[in-house]
């Protein structure tokens with residue numbers, strides 16, 4: 001018999017033992033579960049079927065060169081070689097298709113920018129991601145590109161909903177998912193273990209997205225959630241690459257996803273007229289073809305103040321682990337950093353300072 005939080009726990013009544021409990025099955029929780037299972041660990045995932053999930057709204061774009069200034073994504077070299085292997089392996093394991101490699105075309109806004117990229121494309125960091133620097137307009141019937149543009153490789157998208165569904169089905173077949181809300185108040189600690197409703201595990205890994213904000217166990221983490229909206233539009237015929245300048249227009253599943261905008265003030269999950277106008281204004285600057293809006297979605301990204309993922313143990317309890325802070329680029333960040341965290345959990349490797357939750361302590 002053990003005393004804990006005022007309750008008396010009888011260890012003989014414990015029914016099932018797992019290595020890890022994972023809370024949340026968005027992109028973060030899904031990647032964690034697949035990595036851990038791949039390393040031979042037993043997991044039990046809890047996912048709230050009524051909870052909000054940024055992953056279900058995400059465009060899913062995988063873009064190595066981002067932003068208005070077109071800069072290389074942070075740690076692109078590590079992330080991009082890892083994610084392509086990870087998602088391809090997941091497709092084979094789950095027997096479903098959800099990962100698509102497709103070029104991104106980024107029109108230049110000036111001749112200076114074109115010149116700059118002719119030099120930059122030879123740079124050893126950029127070279128792996130640049131397919132070609134176009135010096136003439138080649139897409140004038142689709143987008144405005146009178147100064148040419150940058151054609152990127154190693155880019156693409158994840159059909160996030162198909163990935164989440166395939167992972168959930170796989171876990172369900174292995175009896176390793178419970179589609180219920182995880183209730184913190186029912187969590188207990190026995191020495192180095194946790195016990196939750198008859199389940200014993202070494203650790204709980206919280207992959208709860210914005211729901212983690214204000215959590216009891218990681219009060220130090222400075223979340224800075226960012227709302228975003230996307231439109232699903234019809235363009236006839238379908239585009240054969242992603243176009244990206246101001247917004248991205250991405251052919252996905254017989255339609256096109258267009259996004260996104262960034263709002264720190266309104267953190268509701270409701271689409272707004274203002275969000276739609278913002279996206280459509282940029283869309284009309286880029287796209288030269290007629291389109292029809294089919295759907296309008298909104299979500300809140302789990303971002304943190306320094307815009308780096310958050311990984312590691314709780315300050316007070318080594319049984320509690322966080323994997324969060326994936327912000328605007330969860331699809332690119334999750335595979336590599338799930339692997340990074342799993343290496344720490346299983347082999348005791350050190351978590352990088354930049355992403356370690358202890359940077360907040």
Ligand SMILES: Cc1cc2nc3c(=O)[nH]c(=O)nc-3n(C[C@H](O)[C@H](O)[C@H](O)COP(=O)(O)OP(=O)(O)OC[C@H]3O[C@@H](n4cnc5c(N)ncnc54)[C@H](O)[C@@H]3O)c2cc1C
Pocket residue numbers: 023024025026027028029046047048049050051052053054055056057058059060061062180181182183207208209210211212227228229230259260297298299300301302323324325326327328329330331332
């Ligand atoms: C409009 C928009 C567009 C975006 N576009 C892109 C893009 O193109 N590319 C890209 O890389 N990223 C994009 N993102 C960002 C991306 O969505 C996030 O980085 C990523 O989805 C975060 O995943 P997550 O698993 O951490 O969180 P979430 O997807 O929010 O998942 C958290 C899960 O935890 C569950 N949960 C929470 N609390 C509990 C509990 N107590 N018990 C059980 N379950 C619980 C929730 O129900 C949810 O399923 C976009 C985001 C938005 C909003």
